[in-house]
Amino acid sequence: MTSDSGIHRRVTLATWPTPLEPAPRLARAIGLGADDLWVKRDDLIGLGGGGNxxxxxxxxxxxxxxxxxxxxxxxxxxxxxxxxxxxxxxxxxxxxxxxxxxxxxxxxxxxxxxxxxxxxxxxxxxxxxxxxxxxxxxxxxxxxxxxxxxxxxxxxxxxSSVLGARGYLACGQELLTQAPDVETVVVAAGSGGTMAGLVDALGPARVLGVHCGAVADPALTVSALACGLSGADHPPHELRLRLDQVGAGYGTLTEPVMSALTLAARTEGLVLDPVYTGRAMAGLIAAVADGDIVAGRRTVFLHTGGLPGLFGHPAALARAEAELSAEDAQGTAPR
The missing domain is CATH 3.40.50.1100 (Rossmann fold)
Known part of the structure; x- marks a missing residue:
């Protein structure tokens, strides 16, 4: 099914809106109040395993x-x-x-x-x-x-093109109906279109992108896409971008990312991937630690999906399996 929107035509591939869920145990674990952190579940989009x-x-x-x-x-x-x-x-x-x-x-x-x-x-x-x-x-x-x-x-x-970024312009507008008081949306910055749409919908001050290493100049990439959406000026220097989670490169697993994967899983049963959402969560944790995100204000973590990528990442799989607590013959494994 398609619907007209100006000169463009959109095909419907999912049911909207995606849920916005609280994450109180994770919030407390990283230094926020129990009601401060919410997760926008774009990983639950049904088609093809979900994702942004x-x-x-x-x-x-x-x-x-x-x-x-x-x-x-x-x-x-x-x-x-x-x-x-x-x-x-x-x-x-x-x-x-x-x-x-x-x-x-x-x-x-x-x-x-x-x-x-x-x-x-x-x-x-x-x-x-x-x-x-x-x-x-x-x-x-x-x-x-x-x-x-x-x-x-x-x-x-x-x-990620101006046309593709319209999907996240719509997501930003959707999020405003669910959480009009949102202070910061934290999102993985990959090819740029997801962050660009959110920036155009919410303004650059409310969007914190965490660079994942997919493009050479994330600020310039996001700025160009965001400016193309509505003609509004979103210069690179106004964007909130963390560049500290890339590590040795796009496909590598860092200790902060592995810690973020483990913490999200053990506090909320939330599964992240080692390339995008894991880096975004590591960036969120770092932003709380350095005061860029503070308690008492609503923060939304945009879960962009990517679970199948976890099963194609040997290093992440090996680390996750190493976390297993094996029960010994006497059944004395720690609880």
Missing amino acids: KIRKLEWLCGAALADGATVLVTTGAPQSNHARLTAAAGARLGLDVVLVLAGTPGASASGNLALDGLFGATVVWAGDVDGEGLAATAERVAERLRREGGVPALIPFGG
Whole structure:
């Protein structure tokens, strides 16, 4: 089902709004009041295992269908949440999907890669390339599909374009109806579109992005997307961005992130992933510790999903399994 919005066309892929839930035990554990911390559950969006990319794909797939597309082509890392959800959206809409992924076959096929196959996507491995090389490979794939009679639609990296960011402009407006007194929304800053939409809806002072290492200049990326949404000026220097959680790089697991994963799980039963939401939670914890977020004011953590990525991250899995308390033969394991 599609609906008109100005000159754009949006396809409905989920049921809105997503829940806003309290997290009192986690709040107290990190130094906030019990009623200060809430979680916006965009991980509970049903399609394809859930996650923030669905909001973007409603707009991007709507445009693709309006243009007569028969196949979606997008790019990402091997464990890309965006690639997984593009594959799921294609399955829902009856479109073929080609995923152009960095790297080579032979690494772990668990996590998002397993779901890519389950949804029927075709994977093209681009080798060891940077973002420009990945985009160039996707263009060549699209050209080949045209020669073969297909009508490809190129979906941007992470779903992050001005059109895709409209999904999080809507999310910001949705959040204001659920928590009009929200002081800070904490969100992973990956390809930029999620944070950009929130900034345009809520203003830069109320959005704290935690850089995950997916783009070279997150402030410039988010600023350009946010400014393109409504024409409002959101210069890079006005954005609230933490750059301290990337560690050695995008795919690496740091101690603060592992601690954040464990704490969220043990206080609220909340499962985060090691690349995006784990970094965002580590950034939230650091922001409380250094006084950027304070008790007595409502903070919302935007859970953008990504659970399958946990099962494709060997280091995170090994650390999580090492946390198990094994019961000995006498049944004297600690409680």
